[in-house]
Amino acid sequence: MKKWQLSRRTVLRGAGAALALPFLEQMWPSRADADPAPPPRRFLGLYVPCGMYMQKFTPPDVGSAYTLTPILQPLAAYRNDFLVLTGLANRPAQPDGPGDHASGTASCFTATHPYRTEGSDIRNGISIDQAIANQVGQYTRFPSLQLGTYQGADVGGCDGGYSCAYINNVSWASPTTPLSKEIEPQSLFDRLTGDLQLSEAEARKRRHYQQSVLDVVREDSNRLQAKLGSTDNRKLDEYLTSVREIERRIQSQAPACAIGTRPNPPVDIRDRTRLMLDLIVVAFQCDLTRVVTFMLENGGSNYAFDFLGLSGGHHEYSHHGTSQLNLDALQAIDTWEMQQLAYFLGRMKAVQEPGGTLLDNSVVLMTTEISDGDAHNHTNMPVIVAGKGRGAISPGRHVRFASETPVANLFISLAAACGVNLTTFGDNGTGPCPSLT
């Protein structure tokens, strides 16, 4: 894949207040180019907690003329831009004993069985976003971004003897390294803009200085590794991996893409979610990254959606016990989540790139850690896939898979739609799943 060059003339308006994203065509290399590089393909993994009210999510019919269910209503304007997928199972997410939220969240994008531990011996698998980033991350300033809305300052145990690392993170760089997430839009904005304001000479000197710092601390780390045992060395491997990524970023050319104005601190989750989604669009648009995961709250979240008129917590409602009151609350929360997805799809669709919209060139995966909140099952998972992956996916349908079709196979297909070929994935991914085209 070629490195995709943004035109230096381009100025994008970004995340702040007024978000206008017109004239993207200007970014493209002149049409006179002999072999214009195709636009890159992007991946967003969107995680929502506590499962889904399946009866109000699952369309009764399949195919392109399927009926939009109440929870899917907010997506009506984009019905030709996404797939509703049902019947997929994530069996590896099944915990050893209780702990479905932790093991389901950890396994959500890894399709790997997480090892049950409070702390020592944390072990999961690499997540699909990271498998993609390992191939395409080299082309952008940020190989991938991990974003969320809540840090997870919970006290006590997290869930059934599973470390909180499992319930707070969906991106795993390796079986032992969860990637923590950014939840402050301002901080994300600052990271994205970086030293774009510096002059060429200032930026070069700064790179030199930063590089010399990295050289010295890498040497410290290498010397230490020779003196330490295997677990300690694994920790320092995480450190060295981070050093390498920062190093690569320092050396990479900053794109000529103004990110816009710095957002104000968010007032509540609505605000925070919107700002994050805006920044994801900008990061994709400016080709600052091609891979993002976004956790709309953490696994088993008990967030109280008071602005939806709900007094209880999400997790509490999700154990609905078929009480209509709880189910109504769940429907309201799930519908709100779909509104956020709809907002994002609208923003992605408004960005024109050669051959289609930014959404057409992307793969957006939305799923959760369990299916039904009461049953805590990891079968018949609710999944939405939006975008076309530059033609690899034909959206606009409800596809019902044979039950027990591994979600890992979907991940293999989505990676392929992002130009990344995997033969296996997770514990039970053996090849692409059918019916996406």
Next chain:
Amino acid sequence: MPPLRLKTLLPLFLGLIGVQACSGKSNLAIEGDLPSSGTAGTEVSPTCTGVRDPGRVTVHRLNRSEYNNTVRDLLGDTTGPARDFPSDDSGYGFDNIADVLSIGPLLFEKYQAAAEQLINTAWDRDIASRTNVLRICDPNADAACGRQILTRFARRAWRRPPASDEIDRYLTFISVSTQEGDAREVGVKLALQAMMTSPHFIYRIEVDPDPQSLVAHALSDHELAARLSYFLWSSMPDGELAARADDSSLHNPTVLEQQVGRMLRDPKASALQENFAGQWLYARAVDNIRPDSRLFPTFDAALASAMRQETQMFFQSLLTENRSVQDLLDADYTFLNDRLADHYGMPRVGSSALRRVSTAGTRRGGVLSQGGVLATTSQPNRTSPVKRGKWVLAQLLCAPPPPPPPGVPPLSDGGGQTGSLRQQLEAHRSNPVCASCHSVMDPIGFGLENFDAIGRWRDHDTDGSAIDASGALPGGTTFNGAKELAVALKADPRLTSCIVRQLLTYAIGRGPTPADACAMQEMTRKFDAAADRLPDLFAIVATSDVFTQRRGEPRASP
């Protein structure tokens, strides 16, 4: 060390095995302690006579509190730069568990940015106010100055004397800056930044003579000093402690105990109320709960903050007043400001800062009646006897019940079902799957039903029925209300062994393993012999082999 007889161990193991008896699954015994592949607790029966295994602690990344406190003591910076860092995942109930604290590019980037900001700010402040936190000499004027600054800083930032070849490598930054046409001090500042980005700063590192050897050895005095200061202060050693490491006297138990006493009396020991008590007693979580604003319009950030402070100051008072851990449950005083006094329906104290007040003759007193505990163990819209019972079992008795199995019918949020919460929960327990655990949790939580979901006293449930606060502990002891529950818990022998376990976990930053059972039992014995006075426990933990020794690990870790 006197050999312990099996008879004295038996209750311990029965206790450990009984932890999750309600699950009926032995492979779940002792949350997180045994490898999940293990079969039963009996397999690991130690004898407590042979050579003890002190275990090992993984290189320990500074967590956010530790980073903030460290830069406060290192640079005088009180801005709390780690506020902006990603959160530290916790395990075993604490966020300072070395194995869980990982690092990724995001956090590394934050460390880098913070180091740059902190060094530049401290340097400029030295110039502006003629202080010498960093700039003890002028590197632009004096060629030897760079080495002096870097050696002194590394000694403090790395919590050990640096080797001279380490300083040599960092001195190369000076030529980096002069090549770029910048002054020498630019290179010195870069070197200081690099020192704060180095693994020697970011991690607390303990080196084994042979990393593959399982033979226990004493920590170096500097390693021990760092363990101690991060245990008691969540921060770096101060000059006095560093001096005891430099003169190699710290490993002497008498010196170590003296240091513990001195450090507990230092204001920096407030880290214990924030980080240890804040997590152990859930006080820290009050800031994150979101009670339904329509049902509880008086709950806001100021009230939450007062609740958190109440529990934290209360814990600290047990330390400073040399009180026993039993006082945790039924002390006759607490800490209130006007806001919290109003909330509790007690006389105002005439201050927005919390003040110590007597609770004699009131419904309050002891941690069970503190708003923070009560509110963090409630649902957003109602009390939760289940969560409260679980809190008592997990945090005070170290006997947590497992989470519910899937597919069980839960409670409604009160709108759909009739009857008091107690009646609803009783119906819940009629399901035998639920009963095994809920029959343990709920009756404890019922004792606290007189306190609503934000900790206010109430005589009636939301449906108007009179509160019935009668309950029972697993052993069959019955009680009525929070005060009687406190009395019953005080008498429970698991209380002292549990705080030993909690404090040891926090102190060493790793989960207890079966190999620690003997050590914990011995600490509990010493603690009980010292009338369970809290300050003594810190010395007992700090002088234990588990704290002062370590070993390596086999080459291929599982």
